[in-house]
Amino acid sequence: MPARTTRGILDRLKSGVVLGAEGYVFELERRGYIKAGPYVPEVVLDSPDALRELHREFLRAGADVMVALTYYAHRGKLKDVGRENDLEAMNRQAVRIANEVAREGDALVAGDICNTWAYDPKNKDASSRVVRAMYEEQLSWAVEEGIDFVIAETNDYLGEALIALEVIKGLKLPAMVTLASTRPHQTWDGYDYVDACKILADHGADIVGMNCDRGPATMMPIIEQVRSRVSGYIAMQPVPYKTEAAMPTFESLKSADGTNIFPIALEPFLCTRFEMADYARRAQALGVNYIGICCGGGPHYVRAMAEALGRTVPASKYSPAIELHPMIGAQVEEKEKEFLVDWKG
Numbered sequence: 001m002p003a004r005t006t007r008g009i010l011d012r013l014k015s016g017v018v019l020g021a022e023g024y025v026f027e028l029e030r031r032g033y034i035k036a037g038p039y040v041p042e043v044v045l046d047s048p049d050a051l052r053e054l055h056r057e058f059l060r061a062g063a064d065v066m067v068a069l070t071y072y073a074h075r076g077k078l079k080d081v082g083r084e085n086d087l088e089a090m091n092r093q094a095v096r097i098a099n100e101v102a103r104e105g106d107a108l109v110a111g112d113i114c115n116t117w118a119y120d121p122k123n124k125d126a127s128s129r130v131v132r133a134m135y136e137e138q139l140s141w142a143v144e145e146g147i148d149f150v151i152a153e154t155n156d157y158l159g160e161a162l163i164a165l166e167v168i169k170g171l172k173l174p175a176m177v178t179l180a181s182t183r184p185h186q187t188w189d190g191y192d193y194v195d196a197c198k199i200l201a202d203h204g205a206d207i208v209g210m211n212c213d214r215g216p217a218t219m220m221p222i223i224e225q226v227r228s229r230v231s232g233y234i235a236m237q238p239v240p241y242k243t244e245a246a247m248p249t250f251e252s253l254k255s256a257d258g259t260n261i262f263p264i265a266l267e268p269f270l271c272t273r274f275e276m277a278d279y280a281r282r283a284q285a286l287g288v289n290y291i292g293i294c295c296g297g298g299p300h301y302v303r304a305m306a307e308a309l310g311r312t313v314p315a316s317k318y319s320p321a322i323e324l325h326p327m328i329g330a331q332v333e334e335k336e337k338e339f340l341v342d343w344k345g
């Protein structure tokens with residue numbers, strides 16, 4: 001196997017923005033390899049080529065990190081779908097596949113852990129032991145298969161995020177810890193999001209910030225405050241949906257008739273690639289260090305974001321050349337253009 005990449009995450013952040021890409025579970029659900037609802041990444045064992053392909057597409061689009069698809073590959077979730085016996089195999093294979101594809105380019109491999117749904121602040125000691133054991137087993141397999149750092153993400157509780165951080169630091173790996181933000185201002189255990197990021201950074205998290213739930217428009221105001229309070233590296237991985245003040249998260253988006261559309265009828269609210277490129281530029285200007293995307297993300301967004309950050313990536317070979325389009329391109333005869341306008345009414 002070729003040598004592992006030489007520059008680690010902290011090294012890369014020191015010299016500039018690191019571009020992240022996530023949304024594997026949502027995208028592989030759309031492609032027919034993961035069941036919406038439980039969202040357990042069964043694709044890892046059932047259709048590994050589909051996962052390999054999506055990693056490769058994100059790599060070609062410019063992602064600097066291959067995030068192993070171990071999101072929700074934890075004991076609690078696997079039990080929900082009757083696959084607890086596949087726990088170790090699923091975790092190991094996800095990291096192995098991320099490594100295979102990372103080596104096709106110069107990407108890092110991140111181990112990934114997330115909210116467990118087992119943490120309970122009312123029963124903190126006992127539930128913390130359960131959560132810690134879940135993180136320890138997942139990350140021990142990940143470390144054996146080879147990872148460069150760990151992302152602990154969509155943390156609803158600061159308390160649970162701190163357990164993840166302790167486990168990661170115990171393994172002597174760089175830790176990126178990001179919060180979910182389903183509530184207006186606070187984590188589920190009552191910490192203001194900005195304070196929670198500061199506390200995580202003070203406890204030794206190398207990168208802190210937010211991921212998932214919010215689109216760029218409603219995540220940016222919180223990240224601006226995080227930037228002003230945290231001197232270390234910060235991360236932002238919004239969902240590519242047009243959230244707004246009245247509906248700040250994609251879970252709260254509703255259609256015109258008031259129907260809930262999360263999680264599988266969100267398409268009317270998707271951002272364009274131009275909007276995601278604009279977000280990447282604004283995040284860079286603000287001083288966000290790890291700029292990425294979460295659920296709903298796809299390779300076209302990542303390429304647009306990479307190019308907005310001034311990069312040319314492998315998939316840039318096929319970046320749009322709309323001037324060559326036969327109906328709306330620059331060389332179209334005037335009379336044909338008139339026809340188009342007429343036809344559109």
Ligand SMILES: [Zn+2]
Nearest residue numbers: 212213294295
């Ligand atoms: Zn997400």
